Amino acid sequence: MLFLATAAVGLEGVVAGELRRLGYHATAVNGGAEFEGTFEDAMRANLFLRCADRVLLIVGRFEARTFEELFDGVLKLPWETYLDVNSRFPVSGNCARSQLMSVSDCQSITKKAIVNRLKAKYHRDWFQESGATVPISVTLHGNIARLTIDTSGEALNRRGYRTWNGEAPLRETLAAALVDLSPWRPGMPLCDPFCGTGTLLIEAAYKMSHRAPGLTRSFAMESFPGVSSEMSKRLRDLAAQEFQPERIQNIFGSDIDPEAIRLAKKHIVQAGIGGLIKVSVSDMKDVSPEQPNGVFLCNPPYGERLSDRKSCEALYRSMSHLLRQNSGWSLCVITSHPQFERCIGMRASKKRRFYNGRLECEYMIFEPKSK
Numbered sequence: 001m002l003f004l005a006t007a008a009v010g011l012e013g014v015v016a017g018e019l020r021r022l023g024y025h026a027t028a029v030n031g032g033a034e035f036e037g038t039f040e041d042a043m044r045a046n047l048f049l050r051c052a053d054r055v056l057l058i059v060g061r062f063e064a065r066t067f068e069e070l071f072d073g074v075l076k077l078p079w080e081t082y083l084d085v086n087s088r089f090p091v092s093g094n095c096a097r098s099q100l101m102s103v104s105d106c107q108s109i110t111k112k113a114i115v116n117r118l119k120a121k122y123h124r125d126w127f128q129e130s131g132a133t134v135p136i137s138v139t140l141h142g143n144i145a146r147l148t149i150d151t152s153g154e155a156l157n158r159r160g161y162r163t164w165n166g167e168a169p170l171r172e173t174l175a176a177a178l179v180d181l182s183p184w185r186p187g188m189p190l191c192d193p194f195c196g197t198g199t200l201l202i203e204a205a206y207k208m209s210h211r212a213p214g215l216t217r218s219f220a221m222e223s224f225p226g227v228s229s230e231m232s233k234r235l236r237d238l239a240a241q242e243f244q245p246e247r248i249q250n251i252f253g254s255d256i257d258p259e260a261i262r263l264a265k266k267h268i269v270q271a272g273i274g275g276l277i278k279v280s281v282s283d284m285k286d287v288s289p290e291q292p293n294g295v296f297l298c299n300p301p302y303g304e305r306l307s308d309r310k311s312c313e314a315l316y317r318s319m320s321h322l323l324r325q326n327s328g329w330s331l332c333v334i335t336s337h338p339q340f341e342r343c344i345g346m347r348a349s350k351k352r353r354f355y356n357g358r359l360e361c362e363y364m365i366f367e368p369k370s371k
């Protein structure tokens with residue numbers, strides 16, 4: 001079976017790298033990274049991938065310039081392998097730069113073709129769809145139709161620890177990627193002086209402790225026909241054994257907003273690592289870690305509203321003290337503000353572009369001068 005671990009723009013290579021570390025031959029493609037495997041491999045990917053949004057089973061891809069071609073192509077696919085007589089199979093749709101621009105028509109044609117296929121295979125006229133949900137999606141991109149089954153269900157950024165959102169929280173999957181792409185390695189001190197609700201700190205702690213991000217949540221595929229509950233329990237048990245919370249050390253953060261810190265504390269407890277990350281209320285200007293070396297990793301305010309621009313630029317200027325007073329520390333910052341380097345008065349040694357929601361951002365790494 002062919003799977004696509006979907007990823008936000010810019011994170012395709014990061015997700016391919018994660019899959020390779022899990023032992024798969026993965027190829028970065030538009031929209032994510034593809035790999036071959038079984039349902040067991042999809043379950044591993046769902047449990048362990050930190051930066052992917054979903055794991056999709058690619059049921060088929062074919063050319064479809066007309067609705068007839070779409071119908072015939074869908075009809076030829078082996079739906080009975082994935083759907084039993086009771087399966088509930090909602091069909092969602094997406095069209096981009098295709099001649100078939102009506103999403104709702106594509107959805108209903110796909111549904112009809114699948115029903116026709118199942119009628120012939122199961123010798124039934126009617127399907128009640130009273131069983132477990134198998135979410136199907138039809139995507140038309142140019143003249144190519146892609147039919148997928150979503151094995152994840154809720155998007156993978158929903159780890160289960162975030163129940164309250166503070167001011168502009170980072171998506172967990174993007175936060176995990178920023179941790180991965182930073183010079184921080186488990187064992188080094190990590191500080192987020194704009195920690196908000198704690199996402200970057202929790203994702204770093206998960207990495208440090210080998211905590212599978214999906215450990216305590218369920219995935220749509222667990223109720224698919226042919227997917228054994230014994231297999232998912234065995235993988236989840238293995239993931240639970242790999243989790244070593246005692247490895248979490250020297251991860252700390254602060255924020256000027258007491259409400260954000262209250263939420264961060266709550267999330268840290270909900271993430272199952274209560275007491276292992278220190279967070280406190282502090283202005284970034286007063287942050288001064290004891291350790292001689294480490295990494296500041298942060299998602300400061302962007303000053304998106306014009307009225308906030310000036311105060312945001314003043315804040316960025318004052319961030320230069322983080323590097324001046326902590327000469328062994330690196331600084332990693334994501335912001336949509338185009339003038340960050342000018343404000344802080346330094347050039348980043350590495351830069352990458354990502355989207356944080358709809359905002360195009362730059363992720364910049366400032367290395368210590370001594371390096």
Ligand SMILES: C[S@@+](CC[C@H](N)C(=O)[O-])C[C@H]1O[C@@H](n2cnc3c(N)ncnc32)[C@H](O)[C@@H]1O
Nearest residue numbers: 169170194196197199255256257283284299301
């Ligand atoms: C974009 S949010 C960070 C969100 C965080 N990454 C999360 O996932 O929740 C920016 C944070 O910077 C904090 N902040 C703004 N000015 C600050 C300052 N001078 N010192 C410390 N924190 C500040 C805000 O309270 C806010 O929580």
